[in-house]
Amino acid sequence: MCRRPSWFILCLSIVVVAAPVVPQVPQGDDPILTALTAHQQDLETDGLKFLLDEASKNDFFLLGEVHGDNEIPKLLTILWPVMWKQGYRHIAAEVSPWAAHQLEFAPVGKGPDVMGLWTKREVSDVRTFAGPNEDVIWGCDIEETQPQLPIAELASLNPDDPDLKRMRELTKDGYNRKMAPDLLDLAKQSRAEVDKVLNDVSLRENLIETLEVEKNRLATNTKMIAQNERERVMKEQFLRHFRLNSKLGAPGKVLLRFGRNHLHRGYDARGISTLGNFIAEFALQQGEKTFNVGAFGAGGKASMAGKTWNADERQDELAFALFAERAKYSATIFDLRPLRPLLHQIPPDKRSALQVNLIYWADSYDALICYKTVTPLKPRLQLEKSAN
Secondary structure (H helix, E strand, O other), rough: OOOOOOOHHHHOOOOOOOOOOOOOOOOOOOOHHHHHHEEEEOOOOHHHHHHHHHHHHOOOOEEEEEEOOOOHHHHHHHHHHHHHHHHHEEEOOOEEEEEHHHHHHOOOOOOOOOOOOOHHHHHHOOOOOOOOOOOOEEEEEOOOOOOOHHHHHHHHHHOOHHHHHHHHOOOOOOOOOHHHHEEEEEEEEOOOOOOOOOOOOHHHHHHHHHHHHHHHHOOOOHHHHHHHHHHHHHHHHHHHHHHHHHHHOOOOEEEEEHHHHHHOOOOOOOOOOOOHHHHHHHHHHOOEEEEEEEEEEEEEEEEEEOOOEOOOOOOHHHHHHHHHHHHHEEEEEEEEEHHHHHHOOOOHHOOHHHHHHHHHHHHHOOEEEEEEEEEEOOOOHHHOOOOO
């Protein structure tokens, strides 16, 4: 999550302004620095074992990623085979139920071109151990990337519905967010007598939810509503998947892979109770346990949807700058749990801006992965996302 608040200027007393900004904290036996040194591991060796040990001890494993890099998909290919043996059977993903179904079951080259955060190859890899008709991916999101495709599918199911026909005509050359209000009105007016349940969710229902969020994203005064509504959709769809699978027997353990800003424990910087917070409360109610791990980049580039950007997040968060400066390895995982008592014993009125930021991240995540350099997804891998 990127936050550049105006109070950053007030932090000059505890940071050295450089490129990048590196917070200055007391040296020597400072307990926070000591804990950072003692509780960091190389992700390629001991850090990987640390993650798998935590996966084995918990029922929900939440992986908050940085979109558009090669590092998280690579990590997942290493983790998932072992996690399957540990009892994990599903991955709740930041894709719509419609997209999840296409990625899992549409024959290569015969289905619609699906663009998103998962490639057909990635989905195929995690399905290696599953049965032919078994859902592994739980779609838990709106269809924000290509709503024109589920529109076309729903219209095909209802060829005599004038409203759906009009929606398909409006989006035949692609979708633009400015279309959302008109499309939403048409979708609500349509009778859509024939619907389809894909990946446990009604096609029409997910389409309407998508357009409601997209409509609210258009205006500044409704963007917060859109953010809250999207998190609500994620939570409700996750719960639907979990309950339906529970009726068929034990649903197994669940890995969640979403953008980092969706998997905070507690309220995030926007004041939103995220999917991650919901999972923490849900697990507690179930008598089960969660582990939240996030990732950030301290250099390199990321790429998605034809756009490439600087993936260095050190100047976005004071804590990230400190973690990156202290990280010993190219990919370092920090266990943040030992920091919590050290930070919370500091009186609130005595906490520096850095300490406040450290508390925010230590309370939100159990661990953070610092990648010194991330690499952008290659164009061929992004094209593979549409290789259905």
